Amino acid sequence: MEKIANNTLSxxxxxxxxLIQQNFEEFHSLVTQAKGYLRRGNYEAAAVYADIAAFYAICKHSGLFVSRELEEVLLTIGRKVIGKSVDHSQSKPCPDSPKHVLHVATYVANIGGHSRMLLRWIQQDTERSHSLVLTQQAPKEIPKIFKDAVSDRQGEIYVLNESIGSLISWAKQLREYAASTDVIVLHTLCDDVIPTIAFANKEQLPPIIFVNNADTYLWLGASITDVVANLRESGMRLSQARRGIEEKRNALLPIILSPIHRTLSRTEAKRELGIAEDSILLLSIARTAKYQTIDGISFADAHVPLLEKYKQVILIVIGPGNSEDWSAAIQQTNGRIKIFGEREDTAVFYQAADIYVDSFPMTSITSMLEAGSYGTPLISRHYFSPKSDILGGDAPGLTGNLIYVSDLNEYNQVLSNLVEDEELRLNLGEKTNKKIVKTHTGNGWYKNLEQVYQRAMDLPKLTVNTSFKDQICLGEPDSLLPYFYPENQHIDLDGMIQGHIRLMPFNERLQSWVKLTRKHGFSRLSLLLPEWFYLRYYLRLRT
Structure with a gap:
């Protein structure tokens, strides 16, 4: 089976x-269009096409993890439209330690790793005031829990795209909000152009920290960031090797977790789920896309030999729902493989699990951290060579305890050992729990945060030379990424343009609308509305 998988990887x-070469040509064409608008002084259109280019590179990996050419477009826009507006009379000395923190996010929600990291940061950092700027929150509501957290830290929340304006006017607003703070922390999505425009001129700016939430994607902001806070070691290595982040500006900040406490023993949790108390429960939780069938061998198929060998073993997988290609494996194991769709009530499953098995071929780090927090041993199968360690499941709290295997034979052998040896399971689970708690919660996490703050305050302001051409990479991990996120391959360029059309100046908006109409048939007239009007009035009239 492993040989077949290796053939697939080849x-x-x-x-x-x-695909990367094809994607890069399209990406470079979009960057060239942005440069053309820039040369003609049409900064609004240049910003929008830079936004489209970044979004394209995220959906269609183009052999880059940073684009200095694209960032130079945004820096030039910022220097042209914002640089001269800086009021030097308002300058203030930089404090030894920050007291006022300004977080910048694209949007926040009740679920999602980006949002949870930001929320817990504000809640845990009790010695400072925290404010929050959201660049694209409207028309989504700000969750009450964020309002309460910021209020408790004597801060304010600002939503840029609620106001009349454009990408550039919103960038100007962000620049104004940053003037009175001690440190800026960027939690923005990969394609958010507003911060790079806003902070292009670093005079009179506090230090900027970028939280590397999406380390397998190209993201914007490398050219303005004083310190990159990477969430794992592989991301930190990639930031230096492929994004050009200097070692001294490359820091490690583990994902912050809320302390997890058992409310049920394993036996009680199994009883609540209707599972036999003497069963051995294997658990896996991830999005559907992370469980890909390779050469007809599904995630479920990989566990059939183990379940046939040990009749007391049950596999529960939460996320894929009713996957038809798992039916044969379910039948072979007499229904001891149970599949559920995505759900929020996962705590009882975590507490019932004896062993946690990571999704593959794509890992789910947050799920492993949560499982390990309950004292469950973790096993992850890594298909790829060391060149692709960014595609693996590493995290500071997992290092030394996560069992990594490279093939199915080793995978089944390790699982067999864990099934047969309860003491091994319990000891490994306890060590995993202690490491995660120490690294990702409470004072352990807070010490890492203080070190990141201090590094940002102590280092001289970043100066970046962006005057070189983007060079793509065709080897690992780049060549694997188009298949790692297959759902993105179905998004076409016209769809991306349509998603950004309301941000364009009117002439470019009308021209794009006409092109889309000629190509695909009549397009919605509402696409001709400017973004701010669409969000502020049109959507309200429709509800």
Missing amino acids: FWQEEGSR
Whole structure:
């Protein structure tokens, strides 16, 4: 089975290299269009096309983890439209330690790793005031829990796209909000152009920290960031090797977790789920896309030999729902493979689990951290070579305890050992729990945060030379990424343009609307509305 999988990986690498070259040509064309608008002084259109280019590179990996050419477009816009407006009379000395923190996010929600990290940061950092700027929150409501957290820290929340304006006017607002703070922390999505425009001129700015929430994607902000806070070691290595982040500006800040406490013993949790108390429960939780069938061998199929060998073993997988290609494995194991769709009530499953098995071929780090927090041993199968360690499941709290395997034979052998040896399971689970708690919660996490703050305050302001051409990479991990996120491959360029059309100046908006109408048939007239009007009035009239 492993040889077949390796053949698939070889195909992915070969086809992925071809796709990367094709994607880069389209990406570079979009960057060239942005440069053209920039040369003509149409900064609004240049900003929008830079936004489209970044979004394209995220959906269609183009062999880059940073684009200095694209960032130079945004820096030039910022220097042209914002640089001269800086009021030097308002300058203030930089404090030894920050007291006022300004967080910048694209949007926040009740669920999602970006939002949870930001929320817990504000809640845990009790010695400072915290304010929050949201660049694209409207028309989504700000969750009450964020309002309460910021209020408790004597801060304010600002939503840029609620006001009449454009990308550039919103960038100007962000620049104004940053003037009175001690440190800026960027939690923005990869394609958010507003901060790079806003902070292009670093005079009179406090230090900027970028939280590397999406380390397998190209993201904007490397050219303005004083310290990159990476969430794991592989991300930190990639930031230095592929994003050009200097070692001294490359820091590690573990994902912050809320302390987890058992409310049920394993036996009680199994009883609540209707599972036999003497069963051995294997658990896996991830999004559907992370469980990909390779050459007809599904995630469920990989566990059939183990379940046939040990009749007391049950596998529960939360996320994929009713996957048809798992039916044979379910039948072979007499229904001891149970599949559920995405759900929020996962705590009882975590507490019932004896062993946590990571999703593959794509890992789910947050789920492993949560499982390990309950004292459950963790096993992850890593298909790829050390060059692709960014595709693995590493995290500071997992290092030394997560069991990594490279093939199915080793995977089944390790699982067999864990099934047969309860003491091994309990000891490994306890060590995993202690490491995660120490690293990702409470004072342990807070010490890491203080070190990141201090590094940002002590280092001289970043100066970046962006005057060189983007160079793509066709090897690992790049060649695998088009297949790692297959759902993105179905998004076409016209769809991306349509998603950004309301941000364009009127002439470019009308021209794009006409092109889309000629190509695809009559387009919605509401696409001709400017973004601020659409969000502020049109959507309200429709509800």
